[in-house]
Amino acid sequence: MSFKVNYFDGKSSKTQKATVSPNSLGWKITYVNDIGNQINISWDINAIKKSEVYTKGFVSFTYGKFFPFQKIESNNTSFIDYINNSHQKNLTNKVDTFLHGSLKKSLLILLFILVSIGSGVYFYAIPTVATSFVKNLSKKNVIDFGDYVFSILSTDLEINDDASKHLQNFVDVLKIDAVFPIKTYVVESKQLNAFALSGGKIVVYSNLLKKIENEAQLTALIAHEISHIENRHVLKNVARNLSGAIFISALFGDVSGVTAVMADNAHMFSQLSYTRDLEKEADVFGLKVMKKNAIDQNGMPQLFKILKKESLIDVPTFLSNHPMLKDRILYSQKIADKQTNIVENKLLKEKWKILKASLIQTPQKESTND
Amino acid sequence: MEVISTNLIARKRIKYFGKGSEFALIYFKNIILTLITFGLYYPWAKVEMLNYHYQSTELDNSRFQFHATGIEVFKGFIKIYVIFILLYGFLIYALQTRNETFLLSAFGIFYLFFLLIIPFAIHGAIRYRSSRSSWKGIHFKYLGDRMEFFWLFIKGFFLTIITLGFYGAWFQIDIRKYIFSHLRFGDLSFNFKGKGGDLFWINVKFILLFYITLGIYSFWYYKNLMQFYVDNTEINQNGKPVHFRFTMKTGDVFELLVVNFLLILFTLGIATPWVAVRTFKFLFRFIEIEGNFDTNTIQQVSHDDYDDAAGDDFLDFLDFDLL
Numbered sequence: 245m246s247f248k249v250n251y252f253d254g255k256s257s258k259t260q261k262a263t264v265s266p267n268s269l270g271w272k273i274t275y276v277n278d279i280g281n282q283i284n285i286s287w288d289i290n291a292i293k294k295s296e297v298y299t300k301g302f303v304s305f306t307y308g309k310f311f312p313f314q315k316i317e318s319n320n321t322s323f324i325d326y327i328n329n330s331h332q333k334n335l336t337n338k339v340d341t342f343l344h345g346s347l348k349k350s351l352l353i354l355l356f357i358l359v360s361i362g363s364g365v366y367f368y369a370i371p372t373v374a375t376s377f378v379k380n381l382s383k384k385n386v387i388d389f390g391d392y393v394f395s396i397l398s399t400d401l402e403i404n405d406d407a408s409k410h411l412q413n414f415v416d417v418l419k420i421d422a423v424f425p426i427k428t429y430v431v432e433s434k435q436l437n438a439f440a441l442s443g444g445k446i447v448v449y450s451n452l453l454k455k456i457e458n459e460a461q462l463t464a465l466i467a468h469e470i471s472h473i474e475n476r477h478v479l480k481n482v483a484r485n486l487s488g489a490i491f492i493s494a495l496f497g498d499v500s501g502v503t504a505v506m507a508d509n510a511h512m513f514s515q516l517s518y519t520r521d522l523e524k525e526a527d528v529f530g531l532k533v534m535k536k537n538a539i540d541q542n543g544m545p546q547l548f549k550i551l552k553k554e555s556l557i558d559v560p561t562f563l564s565n566h567p568m569l570k571d572r573i574l575y576s577q578k579i580a581d582k583q584t585n586i587v588e589n590k591l592l593k594e595k596w597k598i599l600k601a602s603l604i605q606t607p608q609k610e611s612t613n614d
Numbered sequence: 615m616e617v618i619s620t621n622l623i624a625r626k627r628i629k630y631f632g633k634g635s636e637f638a639l640i641y642f643k644n645i646i647l648t649l650i651t652f653g654l655y656y657p658w659a660k661v662e663m664l665n666y667h668y669q670s671t672e673l674d675n676s677r678f679q680f681h682a683t684g685i686e687v688f689k690g691f692i693k694i695y696v697i698f699i700l701l702y703g704f705l706i707y708a709l710q711t712r713n714e715t716f717l718l719s720a721f722g723i724f725y726l727f728f729l730l731i732i733p734f735a736i737h738g739a740i741r742y743r744s745s746r747s748s749w750k751g752i753h754f755k756y757l758g759d760r761m762e763f764f765w766l767f768i769k770g771f772f773l774t775i776i777t778l779g780f781y782g783a784w785f786q787i788d789i790r791k792y793i794f795s796h797l798r799f800g801d802l803s804f805n806f807k808g809k810g811g812d813l814f815w816i817n818v819k820f821i822l823l824f825y826i827t828l829g830i831y832s833f834w835y836y837k838n839l840m841q842f843y844v845d846n847t848e849i850n851q852n853g854k855p856v857h858f859r860f861t862m863k864t865g866d867v868f869e870l871l872v873v874n875f876l877l878i879l880f881t882l883g884i885a886t887p888w889v890a891v892r893t894f895k896f897l898f899r900f901i902e903i904e905g906n907f908d909t910n911t912i913q914q915v916s917h918d919d920y921d922d923a924a925g926d927d928f929l930d931f932l933d934f935d936l937l
Contacts, residue, residue, distance in 0.1 A: 250676065252751030257800060257912035259676065259750065295679060297665040300636060304669065304677065311917045315751040317677060343643070347635050354642040355884070361649050507883075 247323035251275055251285075254312040264316065266326070273316070285314070289332060298340040303327055305335075362495060370491055371518075374483035378476050383423065386476060390443025397441075402432040404450060410599035411448065414459075415466055417592045419537055424473050428466075430603075436554055440469040442478040454603055455550050459589070459596035460534070460543025467530035468544075475529070477522045485515050520567050527572060531579050538587040541580035548573045626903040630895045632670035634888035640666055641887035657691055657923075658684030660930070667894060673749065674909040682746040682923065690742075690923030701727060731928065733767035734760065738925020740793060745920040749799075750909070755918045758796035766792055783817055784810030794847065800912040805855070808846035816842060833867045844901055856907045862900035870896045 251262035251273055260283075262275035271287040287307045295304045303324055306313035318324070330336050343350040407430035415428055424444035433449040440446050446469045456462050472478060492507045527544065534541045552569040644659030661682050668680040701724060708720030737760050744754035770785035787810040794806040816838050823831040844860035874893065877885040 252676075254751045255914050256910075257750040257752045258910045295665065295669055297640065297662050297669055298636070299631070299666065299669050300633065302631070302669070302677065304679065306679075311681070311745075311919045312748070312751060312753055312914050315679075315748075343639055344636065347639060351635060351639055351642070354639065354646060358642055358646055358649075361646065365649070 245326070247318065247326065248320050249273075249316045249318040249323065252315040252317075254308065254314045262316075264318075264323070287314075290334065292334060294327075294335055294337070296337075298337070298344050300344065366488060366491060370487045371484055374487045375480050378479040378483050381476075381479065386479060387424065387443035389479065390441040390445055394441050394445050397447075401429070401447070404430045404432055404603075407450065407453070407599065407602045410595065410602050411453075414462065414592065414595040414599055415446075417589070417595055418463065418466070418533070420467075420470055420533060422470060422474055426470060426473070436551060438465055438469060440472040440478065442473065442476060444473055446470070446473070450603055453599070455554065456547065457550070458543065458546075459592050460540040461547045461550070462543075462596060462599075463534055463537065463539050463592070464530055464541075464544040464547045467533035468526045470533065471526035471529035472522070475522075475525065477526065481515075481519055481522065484518060488515065524567055524572075524575075527567075527576060528579075531576060535583060535585065537589065537592075538585045539589060539592070540586045541576070541583045544576040545573045545580060548576065626674060626907055626909075628898040628901055628903075629672045630667075630670055630891075630898045631672060632667065632891040632894060634891045637663075637666055637670075637891050638887035641890075654688075657687035657927075661687055667890075668747070670891075671894070671898070673903075676750045676909075678747065678749045680746060681748060682742070686742075686921050687923045687927060690925075690927040693924040694927045697731070729771065730764075730768075733764045735925040735928035736767070736789075737763050738922060739929050740797075740925075741918070741920045742923050742926050744797065745918050750912070752800040752912050752914050753917050755798040755915070756793070756796055757798060757918075758792060763792060780814075783814035786810075787813055798915065799849075800914050802912055803850045805848045805850060806846055807848065808842055813842060833864050833871065836871070837862055837864050837867045840897075849903075849907065851908060851912075854906075857904045859902040859904055860900055861902060862897075866896070866900065 246263045246265040249262050249264050251260040251264075252258070253260070258278075260275040260277070262273050265272045265274070266289075268289065270289045271292065273285040273287065275283055277283050291307060291309070293306045293313075295306070301321070301324065302317070302319050304315065304317045306315050308314055327336055328341050408428060411428040411430050415426055420426065422444070426444050426446065429445065429447045430453060431447055431449050434451050435449050436452045436455065438446065438448040438452055446466065448465070452465070453462075456465065488511055489508070492511050495507070531541050531544055534543065548569050552573070555569070640662060644655070644662060647655040648659050661680070661684050664682070665680040668678040671678045705720055705724050708717045711717070737756075737758060740758070741756040744756040747754045766788060770781070770788055773781040774785045787806075787808055790808070791806050794804040797804045816835070819838075820831065820835040824835075840862065841860040844858050847858045849856040870893065874889045877889050877892075
């Protein structure tokens with residue numbers, strides 16, 4: 245049994261038209277050189293190296309311990325069949341031969357596995373790991389992170405110390421049982437906004453405080469922000485967002501700009517839906533805090549109505565990081581309607597009045613955010 | 615007439631025999647293995663995929679071969695990771711001290727280190743890739759001197775900065791000329807005869823016409839650039855130059871890039887391996903080797919067995935591909 249191959253001796257680029265006669269111990273290679281002499285070479289079967297990659301209709305082998313190697317190339321079909329059926333481990337890769345044997349089926353199966361792993365990691369593994377990582381962070385780390393962010397943000401914020409003190413007094417009256425020490429800041433701004441930082445800091449914009457009409461509405465706002473703090477929403481959001489983004493860019497980054505951009509946008513949309521869930525969780529938790537303090541839960545839907553009135557357009561839910569105000573009014577109203585334990589809290593009312601008085605009354609209209 | 619006909623016979627083309635579905639199988643298999651090993655398999659994946667492209671590329675009835683091994687590339691990655699961890703560790707340490715002067719100098723050191731490592735990485739990468747690439751059993755070899763290349767790079771880099779980028783084209787050509795003049799294939803040597811000024815004007819034309827034509831000029835630019843690189847490359851065989859010629863027309867560039875773009879877009883990236891194969895097939899169709907290139911008399915000259923893939927891995931890290 246012999247096959248036609250091209251042989252290279254590793255010294256010159258001359259293509260030698262050779263025949264190879266393989267047996268179980270080795271290969272005999274024979275060719276006639278330029279001056280008409282027949283050259284015989286033998287390769288020990290165990291030292292033959294197959295090229296590591298599969299290409300249909302082509303095989304190549306190298307031989308030798310050190311560079312440069314002797315080499316055989318062939319596209320002879322009977323030689324390729326012989327190799328594919330060989331039981332010699334170093335000559336053929338059974339897995340590759342099998343996979344490439346039924347190419348279409350293998351491709352579909354691999355694609356299916358790839359999509360399953362990808363979506364499993366993205367939709368299950370990453371959120372679970374990221375969330376549990378944040379849950380297990382020590383209290384000190386969470387506070388340090390919040391302090392660090394605040395130290396950067398605060399340089400651009402015009403903090404009203406007087407109002408901040410009064411807001412703090414208001415919050416101190418509430419029964420919250422918070423793990424984190426709650427510290428409040430009032431910031432001079434025309435915007436209607438408030439936000440919480442991980443570890444206990446709450447920032448409320450002065451214009452929003454001016455629009456708020458009673459202590460129940462303010463409690464709704466504060467309780468909502470406290471929920472973000474207590475449930476470590478900011479860190480959960482950051483951890484999920486970052487790890488998801490790293491995974492997406494690792495998977496699609498090398499592909500091409502277009503796919504990477506599409507994947508990034510898809511990730512952003514899924515992230516928005518997650519933050520909306522967190523917002524709703526904060527609303528519901530806030531309502532519970534209000535109930536615990538026997539404060540009128542109607543403050544929550546009232547607060548949303550004020551925001552709705554002030555905002556020019558209600559952004560559709562899927563484009564926003566908050567649920568639509570219309571929806572928030574509906575579900576908070578539903579919960580408020582069932583409340584039976586409303587008791588007027590005189591101390592809270594008093595603190596609210598002092599706070600309100602400390603703000604300069606200059607009504608302004610601007611966009612809303614929270 | 616006689617001269618023309620011999621020229622036509624002597625003209626050689628590189629052919630690419632890769633198949634989309636075949637490469638796709640290798641590509642998906644390797645992505646899956648890389649994913650489930652948390653990236654540890656990447657060196658082997660990279661080697662197999664490159665090996666596929668080499669083995670699918672044919673010149674004069676012989677295929678190219680890539681001899682790199684996963685383990686060599688893996689060792690290179692370990693080195694690079696250690697450097698990166700040290701560098702980032704230093705930076706994080708500097709961040710925590712919250713000392714602004716220290717932080718600024720730490721950033722300075724960080725970027726300077728990065729800059730200084732690049733020429734060494736390029737040198738190592740070329741030497742490794744050359745050593746591991748063969749055709750007809752003959753290996754490539756890079757004879758460049760590491761320090762000489764380092765100073766050439768640093769000089770060019772600073773001149774480019776001082777001239778606000780104007781020197782960039784000359785910088786690029788200096789680097790290319792150095793690399794090509796130190797590259798060998800057996801007893802053949804290479805030469806790049808392009809001039810910095812020519813590249814400069816190709817770039818200037820691009821900057822001027824890109825906005826006027828709303829980006830459409832990019833296709834001409836791509837063609838001009840490829841043509842500049844290919845046409846100015848030559849092989850020296852027995853003291854005689856062998857020229858390359860790039861015969862692609864702007865319409866072909868358009869066909870290549872637009873179809874690639876649409877394929878990727880409408881398959882959400884799944885067509886990536888098919889696009890890679892298509893691109894190689896397409897490009898090689900337009901590269902001709904002119905003159906009397908004798909492919910049967912090249913002699914192996916002492917082989918440079920260089921197994922350090924760290925430079926190659928570093929460039930991979932920066933998403934900078936040599937090919």
